[in-house]
Amino acid sequence: MSDRPPRPAVLASDRLPRPAVLAAVAVAAVLLAFPFYLDSFWLQTGLFAMSAAIGAIGLNLLTGATGQLSLGHAFFLAVGAYGYVYLASDGESRPGHELAGLGLPTPVAFLGAVLLAGAAGGLFSPIAGRLRGTYLGIASLALIFIGQHVLFNAEPLTGGFNGRDVPPLALPGVTFADSPELVVFNVPLGALERLWFLGLALLALAAWLARGILRGRPGRALNTIRDHEVAAAVLGVPVARYRAGVFVLSSMYAGAAGALLALVFRRTVPEYFGMFLSLDYLAMIVIGGLGTAAGAVAGAVFVTLLPQLLTRYSDGLPLVAAPGSGGVSPAEAARVLYGAAVVAVVLFLPGGLLGMWARLRAVRARRRAAPPHPGLDQKEQPA
């Protein structure tokens, strides 16, 4: 992750102290080195986490920063994933098996998928702009059910129950597939290794954009809509347009996440994009920390890694049984754990993982040199 290390937004200046720069460089170097050492299981898990992080950043712009709840995030991931497949695939026409496709160059298809998701968000904006907070949460349930219905029924587009194959992305010079072979430093880089670098680049871009938005003029407007809608309106913020705008933006993030996910899975299947996926994303942003890009990334990594870790090490863990053996399966255990984590974070850890990190840093800083809090405790001076 090449994003700067997380810190509380209100105290942050845009200039980083030296150690932080060094730490960022070190983290980036480690992340870039992973494909040379990790096996495909971990690479795939890492890529899922990156895709989830991109999607979670989008949802955090909407829910964390603006206070607009959405249960429809999975729908926009689906639009991104299937949009890419449709735009990039050549149509197939065998008897009883019709699949539509535009056969566009794959980078164009990827971009198109993001725009398509944004357009889908725009179609929903008459509702997204006018409904506030939790009302939107309920209304957006509709997207899940409509999405599932379309995915299963619009067979020429989606392949129906069986889903569709995902054509690999091909940039000039490099194709994100196992062939043709590519060897760097004596390590053969297959599809996952190559996608890893793509995923990192996309995530860095997504986080950088979100950070700029959140710290700039739109971010201030969105935060104020969340905290005090009337104040925002009276200060000149067109509330409905901003709500609709951030909904479109978060849909585009979800679209990018969905398209990346499709590239990693190499096949899109409809049931993946259901209710539970939307709930996962909400869990991510609450656990990681609401309202910031870094929080979304932290939560995405946590929620994605947890089931994978439990699966990998289920033998060594008490209470967790192998899948199908009747006990608590790793997937179920992970689900219960992060459901409980959502509750625990709100009750005991306001600010999520990121908030915990910020508090730890604050404690450390205070230990190093107990500086007075300038201005905060000062009494009002008589004039």
Add this chain to the structure above:
Amino acid sequence: MSTFAELLVNGISMGSVYALIALGFVIIFRATEVVNFAHASLLLVGGYITAVLHDDVGFLLALAAGIAGAALVGAAVELLVLRRARVENHAVLAIVTIGVDIVLTTELTRQIGTEVLSLGDPWQSKVVNIGSVSIAQTRIAALLTAAALITVFLLAFRHTSWGLAMRTAAEDAETAALMGVRLTRVSLGAWAVAGALAAVAALFLTVFPTPGLDRATSFAAMKAFPAAILGGLDSTTGALAGGLIIGLTESLVTGYQGDLAFLGRGVGEVAPYLVMLAVLLVRPAGLFGTRELTRV
């Protein structure tokens, strides 16, 4: 014509069951301003308890236990979780209930597994014939029970001190507290009542012609969400109207699915949500919802 009549009766019957769930949802919202996404899992709790117990203690006792269990779990969620969450952002409270829902639903669907559980109701698949119209007894029982419960609830809401406290709390929590309304009790009561209503609804969501309680039951229960919001989240009348609209829509669209084949299989599952969107486009606050006056 008889098909239409059957669909109509079934729709109204299902609608009244959705109304029961939506009513609970609305009273939680009115009392605490929390949108309770764990509502479907409360329903699952009630249904599961009834399903497990009915062989040993008989149907009525099992149902009573299910109702009590769901009410207790609802109260526990309020007491242990929501009361302790000190957040201003209502979206965050809603996400907390999602966390609760994930835990409860995961555990219950794990217990249920791939089975389809019967709740041991006395009506089974018996049918009443009126002329050429045949209606399942379960649908009639659902309609009568829901109507009775809703009547009792609304009377209590209008005429008892509990109802008065609830309404005052919803109007203006601060004033209510000053007037001696114990807000904590009001919200605890709301959660318990909502759980109890959901447990009754669980029975009627899983009886004939539905095969029984299974993993999909919570999805059926979720139709109460569009019912509640299209009626207006803060309106009990709205919950009733919303429930009926959703029930009728689902029943009619599913019934005439053959004529709607171009919309794809299972369009009856989606239709309620489409109706909800259509209503919200015209009336963002729902049919009977008040556009809340912002206090500044």
Add this chain to the structure above:
Amino acid sequence: MSGAEEADAVSKAEEVDAVSEPEAAELAVTGLTVRFAGLTALDDVAFTVRPGTVHAIIGPNGAGKSTCFNVLSGVYRATAGSVRLGDRELTGLKPHRIAALGVARTFQNLALSSLQSVEDTLMLGRHRLTRAGFASAGLRLPTARREDARHRDRVREIARFVGVSEYLAAPAGTLPYGVQKRVELARALAMEPRLLLLDEPVAGMNAGERRRMAEVIMAARADLGLSILLVEHDMGLVMRLADRVTVLDFGRRIACGAPADVQRDPAVVRAYLGGAHHRDEPGRDEPEGETA
């Protein structure tokens, strides 16, 4: 995304005519009536705020003062009547359109984002004067960066003017109440308004805080040349600041005139001293002449 930018473009266009006409405009309220569900909160209220003056609205609790503010700023819809600023009709406009015409307000109960820094809070006041959208802020385009720097400078000036510069980096929610009230005023001033609506600017403050707030308000009026409409219970402050006073009771205007005349008006005395409803006595807070 494009929607928000389009909105910005619109407010920019309106900003241009606000800038081309920077002098304060006359606010004329006529026949203003507001009813909610059978309750009449304002009944045929009329008053005029002349450019560059301070006009106070006073009255017992529940007289309709806050309702009046909410209509002027577009939060509530008027049932009947007209509110004109210069030659623009305000009734029926959305709050952000009214803000774009140069109307700023503060709130009786604080309406700050408690986690936002004071500097960011004031930058929000610049919203109508700036235009960076999702794309230009996300990409950190040079236009957005320059705009940000320019407006940050102005915001720091305003913070100094109001006396909150030392708190610029602090989250607004951590500050003492009196400072938060001043931050709200600074945020409103950051909008470079032609008309400033102050809803109980010194409520809940101690004597020192009140004095400072009064000084800032007087300086704002003198240096920035804006018109001020003030709702306040503190009669000392009203008498000192206001050029004219309108008195509301049960949603009706019962008096209007210079402060000294209004204070002696028998109808006003009756409204404050008689009647069965809860009231605030005039001059309860601060003996007049304490500050000079």
